[in-house]
Amino acid sequence: xxxxxxxxPNDLLTVREVVARTGVAPSALRFYEAHGLITTERNRxxxxxxxxxxxxxxxxxxxxxxxxxxxxxxxxxxxxxPADEAPSHRDWVRVSREWxxxxxxxxxxxxxxxxxxxxxxGCGCLSMKLCDLLNPDxxxxxxxxxxxxxxxxxxxxxxx
Amino acid sequence: xxxxxxxxPNDLLTVREVVARTGVAPSALRFYEAHGLITTERNRxxxxxxxxxxxxxxxxxxxxxxxxxxxxxxxxxxxxxPADEAPSHRDWVRVSREWxxxxxxxxxxxxxxxxxxxxxxGCGCLSMKLCDLLNPDxxxxxxxxxxxxxxxxxxxxxxx
DNA sequence: GTAAAACCTCAACCTGGGTTTAGATCAAGC
DNA sequence: GCTTGATCTAAACCCAGGTTGAGGTTTTAC
Numbered sequence: 001x002x003x004x005x006x007x008x009p010n011d012l013l014t015v016r017e018v019v020a021r022t023g024v025a026p027s028a029l030r031f032y033e034a035h036g037l038i039t040t041e042r043n044r045x046x047x048x049x050x051x052x053x054x055x056x057x058x059x060x061x062x063x064x065x066x067x068x069x070x071x072x073x074x075x076x077x078x079x080x081x082p083a084d085e086a087p088s089h090r091d092w093v094r095v096s097r098e099w100x101x102x103x104x105x106x107x108x109x110x111x112x113x114x115x116x117x118x119x120x121x122g123c124g125c126l127s128m129k130l131c132d133l134l135n136p137d138x139x140x141x142x143x144x145x146x147x148x149x150x151x152x153x154x155x156x157x158x159x160x
Numbered sequence: 161x162x163x164x165x166x167x168x169p170n171d172l173l174t175v176r177e178v179v180a181r182t183g184v185a186p187s188a189l190r191f192y193e194a195h196g197l198i199t200t201e202r203n204r205x206x207x208x209x210x211x212x213x214x215x216x217x218x219x220x221x222x223x224x225x226x227x228x229x230x231x232x233x234x235x236x237x238x239x240x241x242p243a244d245e246a247p248s249h250r251d252w253v254r255v256s257r258e259w260x261x262x263x264x265x266x267x268x269x270x271x272x273x274x275x276x277x278x279x280x281x282g283c284g285c286l287s288m289k290l291c292d293l294l295n296p297d298x299x300x301x302x303x304x305x306x307x308x309x310x311x312x313x314x315x316x317x318x319x320x
Numbered sequence: 321g322t323a324a325a326a327c328c329t330c331a332a333c334c335t336g337g338g339t340t341t342a343g344a345t346c347a348a349g350c
Numbered sequence: 351g352c353t354t355g356a357t358c359t360a361a362a363c364c365c366a367g368g369t370t371g372a373g374g375t376t377t378t379a380c
Contacts, residue, residue, distance in 0.1 A: 031338055
């Protein structure tokens with residue numbers, strides 16, 4: 001049986017092919033390469049050739065972007081990935097668990113803000129005197145001046 | 161009784177005083193002014209004087225920043241606020257409810273991503289063949305080429 | 321009266337995640 | 351061989367949300 005119809009993991013794709021497969025603009029591909037997220041070979045005319053397993057990396061970049069993970073973090077994760085072949089199942093489990101943790105952190109942060117804002121709406125904060133989300137300038141006026149560190153008191157938010 | 165110890169809502173504060181009360185850098189105050197979020201008077205030497213009720217606006221800006229609300233949105237909200245006095249209780253209720261809605265939207269978006277990522281970890285997506293977060297290039301290879309619209313299929317994420 | 325500190329404007333710079341443009345080179349079809 | 355389209359590099363530009371710096375005035379403190 002011929003190997004022809006099957007893709008070799010290290011065969012080479014042109015820019016156009018990668019663009020067609022991933023939907024990522026050539027400028028973005030160059031950008032990722034410049035930032036060390038992907039690597040390329042060159043043909044004799046200096047044009048880029050992408051090894052097929054780079055498609056995996058690009059997919060991971062897209063997933064990360066969709067999740068709001070900064071490229072710098074992705075680059076860091078990529079240093080732990082095999083350089084010459086596609087990431088393994090195990091790699092993907094590790095990466096996706098880490099990203100899930102980051103999503104959870106972000107969700108918790110937002111839920112905390114929601115809680116504070118709800119408390120502000122539901123308490124004396126409506127007078128805008130004591131809320132942690134709003135700087136308590138009225139109170140400060142009775143206490144003299146000085147640099148105000150915001151988010152330091154929490155009389156409204158956390159009355160306990 | 162003298163009015164001296166009580167602050168007039170329209171009395172004028174210098175840059176230094178506003179910086180001391182809000183913790184916001186002068187450059188940021190100028191930036192907010194340049195973008196129409198706050199207004200100032202000037203003294204005879206052209207130096208800025210802030211009417212006291214601007215402190216409320218600055219507090220609102222800080223709260224918005226903390227919530228991740230873009231300044232442009234804040235500027236838009238501010239067009240609905242009284243120009244010459246502090247925002248009222250009613251104003252604050254209206255604004256804070258709107259911001260709470262935006263927080264809820266962001267939280268729901270993140271929860272949705274978490275759900276997708278969890279599904280990816282827990283199903284055949286681990287093979288990175290069919291996941292909505294990862295571009296399904298293996299499948300495409302058996303179907304010919306063409307531009308790939310990402311996030312269009314949901315065989316993994318939403319099997320129903 | 322003078323020096324230091326604060327303030328002014330305007331312009332340049334920063335990060336992140338790229339896009340756009342200019343000018344040159346390469347590959348492919350006829 | 352020639353034209354057209356694809357690609358190359360480098361640099362400039364975009365957004366947000368500001369900060370930093372240069373060079374000039376104003377206010378304040380002694």
